[in-house]
Amino acid sequence: MIRIVFVLVIVFLLCNCTSYSPELTEALVLSGENRKELLHVLEHYEHDEDTLKYKAACFLIENMRWHKSYKKIEYVDPKISKLYEKFDYLYTKILGGFDEIEALDGNQLLRERLYNYTQVLHDLMKITPLDTNVVVSHGVFEDVNEINASFLISHIDNAFKVWRESKYAKHLNFDAFCEYILPYRSFWGTTYYYSGAWLNKQFGKQIWRGNTPDFLGHLKRCNHYANRMLFFSYPFKLKERIGIYDLFLGTKNDCALLADNFCNIFRSCGFPVTVDYTIAYKAYNSRHFYCNFLDSTGMWWRFNPGSNMLSKTSPVGHTSLNLYRNMFAAQKDSPYFLKAKTEKIPGELASPCIKDVTAEQCEIVELILPFTSETKNNLAYLCTFSGDFKSGVIAVTWGTIDKKNKQVVFKSALHNTLYVPMYMKNGHLCPFGQPFYVLKDSLGKSGYRLCHLCDEANVEDTGDLLLTRKFPLKSHLMEEIKHMVGGHFEGANHEDFSDAKVLFTITETPKPYWQEYVLNNCREYLYYRYVAPESYPLANIAELEFLVRGDTTHPYTSSATPLPVFKEEDISSLQNDHWVQVMEKDISSMRNKVYFDKNIMTTSWRRLNPICLAKPFLVERIRMIPRNADNGIRPGDRYLLLYWDNEWKEFGVQKAKYNFLKFENVPQNKIYWLQNIDRGSEDLPFIYEDGRQKFIYDSVIVDNNVQIR
Incomplete structure (x- = not known):
């Protein structure tokens, strides 16, 4: 409290002896030992013939107090910048003569040239690993205490240069320029290191290369450059994120990092760009950052960095909640x-x-x-x-x-x-x-x-819940499964399947869980495989098992996955399961294939390679689960049930024995939440009516624009 009063007194005194606004004066007071750097910027532009530069400097300094970073880059090994310069030189040389935008993706010679150079670079980097040094401090670093005069002056000068010269920025008035071209950071909390002048020098020559007719073309050039530079540097990765070099040497480029870097790059080159984001989706635990480009008609065009698609609609679609734009100036209605x-x-x-x-x-x-x-x-x-x-x-x-x-x-x-x-x-x-x-x-x-959604009239009621899922079925996966109709399983004794016989054809849409097909087979075959329909030649199979009788003499077998049991009265059916999975001789190699790896989350999208047995054998049944998000109840996993009563309250934990859970004496007329505490991240609240789960965005709140994907 004493500090706040002190700051206010100092601001009052300074406002009475300077021409600075209260906001600017307060920023200077808060800057502490860095005040001389900020004053130097103001003095530098105070008598500039372009009076708007002084106003721009005031805008940045006034609003610096609202911005901070949680990391500070203290030192970057010069070898990193030298490596980047070599890659940049190589890329520029390779693209010589390929200035047309269509050549980036459509020219075979260019693709071959890029591929060949990339392979050589990969080989060199494997035998000469780089030992780079990056020093990053973690904490809270206020912009007003960190930014020096040289950084700010070079940045402001570049911003005005591109504002005047870029055909994409000339239409902006001063206020729009201050928000969409001038800022040195794209949103709150990110780490900045290089000014717009440096970014323009490094990226401008690539973005403005050739005769590029529109912003989409410039976006393609930026994406092509960033992607190829990233491929050049593989497998070298930085251990610390350091800003713009993360595009080329980063450990993992998430949407926030990409949006931040692309926004800063485009602004430095004279493109009015912002970063928008959603902090939540209706059905998923996630967030997303993306960019917006403002054209001369006042229309915003949205794009995900890394994608060559522009749209008037948000990339997050109708499943997101409120959308926010990162501004540089303080928003008084926040x-x-x-x-x-x-x-x-x-x-x-x-x-x-x-x-x-x-x-x-x-x-x-x-x-x-x-x-x-x-x-x-x-x-x-x-x-x-x-x-x-x-x-x-x-x-x-x-x-x-x-x-x-x-x-x-x-x-x-x-x-x-x-x-x-x-x-x-x-x-x-x-x-x-x-x-x-x-x-x-x-x-x-x-x-x-x-x-x-909660009936307060019956808050004391309790009852049983029979649960089979923690997240609803996904609409796009259900559509994919429909395309499996017409696919068939074959047996053959020749490796090329020239003598193949169809053993079973899928005539009905498969269920989104383990199921069994009885083959029309009375012969022994050495090879077995699945063939997708010609109209949709993708396998879409997550796991596949070829079954033989349990008393088999085949030397290579494994336990068959039990068929699902969704209610108590079906438990007895497991006792009649006398089938085993027949395996290839090299079982470990077979387990490396996605459809035999015991992992439902890995899926073969292509036609499946055949299984090759040690000797011909009679396969009578097949068990299969199609492409799947694995959000049903998994036997052996532990599940936590919560219910909403002014907060999420834990009811209890159960370890699943089968493909269902039965919780007894649960408070009724609540919103429930089931978590798998052993694996997975997708779960969604539901209510329980008529003896079944009704997920919020699947069976309760029905919006034709929202699909569970």
Whole structure:
């Protein structure tokens, strides 16, 4: 508190003896020992004939206080930059004479040349491993204390140069320039190291190569360059992420890193680009960052870095929740500024520079909810399920509390979305209402109606739950399985299958779990295989077993996978299973094939190679499971059942014996959540009605635009 008062006093005194704005003065005070660097920038541009440069410097310095990094790059081994320079020279030389954009993917000679050089580089890097040194400090590093004058001046000069020269930036007014070209970082919390001037020097010659007619062409050039440079450097990888070099030497380029680097690169070359993101999806525990390009008509074009696709719609589709844009300037309508003085904000919404842009992509609804809780807070939140968080919920949008009318107004709610209304209490999210979703209602006064999922009238009831899945079946996998109709299994004694005989043809869509086919076979064969339909020549088989009788004399066998049991009365059927899986002589080699590796998550998309037995043998049955997300109940795995009662409460853990779980005396009329605590990450809440599970975004909240994928 004393520090805050001291800062305010200093700001007041400085404002009265300088021409600086209060925001700029406060930034200078907060900069501490780095103040002289920032003052040098202001003095450098104060009398510049281009008065906008001074305004731009003020814009950056005023808003630096809102930005920070969680890593600081102290040192990068010069060998890394020299390696990059060699690769860059090689790439530029190889592309000599191939300046047309169509040549990047369509020219056979160019592809061969790139491939040959890449193989030579890989061989050289394997025999001459690099010993590079990167020093990175971890902590919280405020931009206002870190950025020096030379960095900022070179960056500002480059930004103005490309603003004036680039045909993609000339139409921008000063305010748009400040947000979409000028910033040295693309979003809050990332690590910066190189100025726009350096980035332009390194990437500009590649992005602007040849006669490229539109932004999509420049995107293709950038992607081609980054991808080939990455292939050149393989198998060398950096142990620490250090910014732009991660594109070429990184350990793993996730969407945030790619979006950050691509945005900074394009801005440095005169393309107005931003980074948007979603912090949650309706059905998945994930987030996603992507880029946007602003054209001269004011239209935003979205793209995933690494992809050569531009679209007016968001890459995250209709399954995402609220979308946010990373701005450089502080956004006064963000939770950071709307909160009360001592109010805590959920971390995912804590940035002072986020702007809700959901309305650009989705139909939103202004939602008014009653609020009777006693609090000094100004904000409440709509939260949704997230298995990534210990609490099991994540705040996805905010609303302002109207204490006079005892209500909360949410301006950016979405239809067909599971919400829990919550506010922060003692540093944690606390509910002030029951879970619900919003349905359109054209006849209602507000245009919507709320559908609650918990029946409070019967909170004392208990009952049994018979559970067979932790996540619903995926629509695209079910469509893939349909294409297996017409596929068949063959036996042969010649390796080329010239004497093949069809033993079974799939005539009905396979089930999304283990199943058995009885073959029309009375002969012994040395080779067996599956052949996909000609109309859709992909196998789509996750696991495959060729079965013989349990009393076989064949020397190479393995236990057959039991057929699934989904209810208690079918348990006895397991006692009649007297079949074993026949194997190749080299069992370990056979296990290396994805359809024999005992891993349902690995799938053969291509035609399956045949199984070759040690000697001809009579195979009478086949067990198979098609391409699968493995979200059913797995015998041997442990499962945790939770239910929602103002928070996620644990009911109990069971180890599955079969393909179902039976939990007894469970509180009824709740939302449930089943976790596999041994493997997997996909799970989704459900309700239990009519003796079966009904997953939230599959059988409860039905939105034709949302498919479980």
